[in-house]
Amino acid sequence: MKNYFLLEKNNQMGLMQGLFIAAAFTSSFDIFLIINLGLNFRISQIFLLFPIFIVMASMLEKKFTVPLGLKWLCLWAVFILLFIPNGSFPERSIGYFAWLIINIATIFACVQIFSSKEKVRLLMRWYIYSFVAIALYGVLQFISPLIGLGSFLLVQQWWIPGVLARINGFSYEPSFYATYLLMGWVVCAYFMEVKNTLFSRRVLKFCFLTITLSIVLSSSRMGLLMIILWYLQHPVRFFVKLACGKVDRKLAKIVLFMSALLICLVSAIVYVIGIDNIAFLFQGVGLFGGSSHSVNDRENGLRDTLTLFINNPIIGTSLGGIAPGIAKLHGVTSLDFETVKLYEGNAVFAEVLAASGFFGFIPFMIYIFMIVVEPMRLARKLPPEQAQILTGLGLALLFEFLILQFNQNILRQYLWIHISVMAAVYAVFKRQNLSVIILDNQNSLKV
Known part of the structure; x- marks a missing residue:
């Protein structure tokens, strides 16, 4: 009988792990497997309901691990709840608050489900495979019309209709x-x-x-800019060391390779492809005589979002009230779920500021500071592979917050899946190396 219950527990744990991984694979689904209840509820959220329910139900029976910074995240959620009546579209605000609660519960559940070194290594592998799977689907989107297989794979935007796709996977658009x-x-x-x-x-x-390849084929300017920004670290580090009188040969080789690649790329564009033939890639950014609508839309969204905060700096509009609030700024008084989608804000930190008010913004920023800084601090005290995993997740989070300043909103499901994975990895690695960390802290105090 004891073995039977142990088997049932193991099966349940395996199911919860599988459902969480399935949620990771589908976390970018905006236009596929969606339940429309005014607001869109995604299949990834449905996958997460059972693990969340089981974890919450077991809280009274056994000890649980509190994720990093959870109290600050919950305090921010209280502000979002309190400010729901201040928005001009309460039904939407309630839906957004429900999304936020699911995201918080996802972090908590992930930390309980993936609670050992072996489990977080498994989680990390499947987490990376989830990106590869969606990337491969994007490549298929690009290839399909070129080889005459049609354009039925949920392509949302085209450079050349029916021929050259701007791939978007299962997202609303290529930038997402x-x-x-x-x-x-x-x-x-x-x-x-x-x-x-x-x-x-x-x-x-x-x-x-x-x-x-998928980011390049999406032709998302912000995505490409983030890749360029990542590689700019090498020449910066090289010249900083050079200024200190040190020559890093490894960095020197990388800088020479990057320089040669850049020269070849520019030469190919100017003398082989021709600037006129690639001008379509710069549509919307105001270069090469093209329109600047993409840049203007982002600037206007940021300006409108900050205007909401300036108009009401103490009591926010709650997260679901941002778009209705901006719509009202533009004179729109008849609000419904479809109409307000046209007036989404921009820059997630500005969005949170307007939604939470000044005082509600403080616990949010404390939480963000903790989940960025604390894992980096812990990484310095860990064995190499563990330190690399935690650092890689932390750097990815930093870059994600950077790109999210230019589009979308703070409740993107894949952002919170990433935070959940990072929270689980942090909890396991900290617990596993607790004795080393305590000893290190004692030595630091002695010094």
């Missing part, structure tokens, strides 16, 4: 797709540089190249 893929790309790029052993070199290279 690149924003999602960026987290997996940064982790893989970092793992490539530090030669992490979680994956074989061949598998890691395949993951990295596949995700890179």
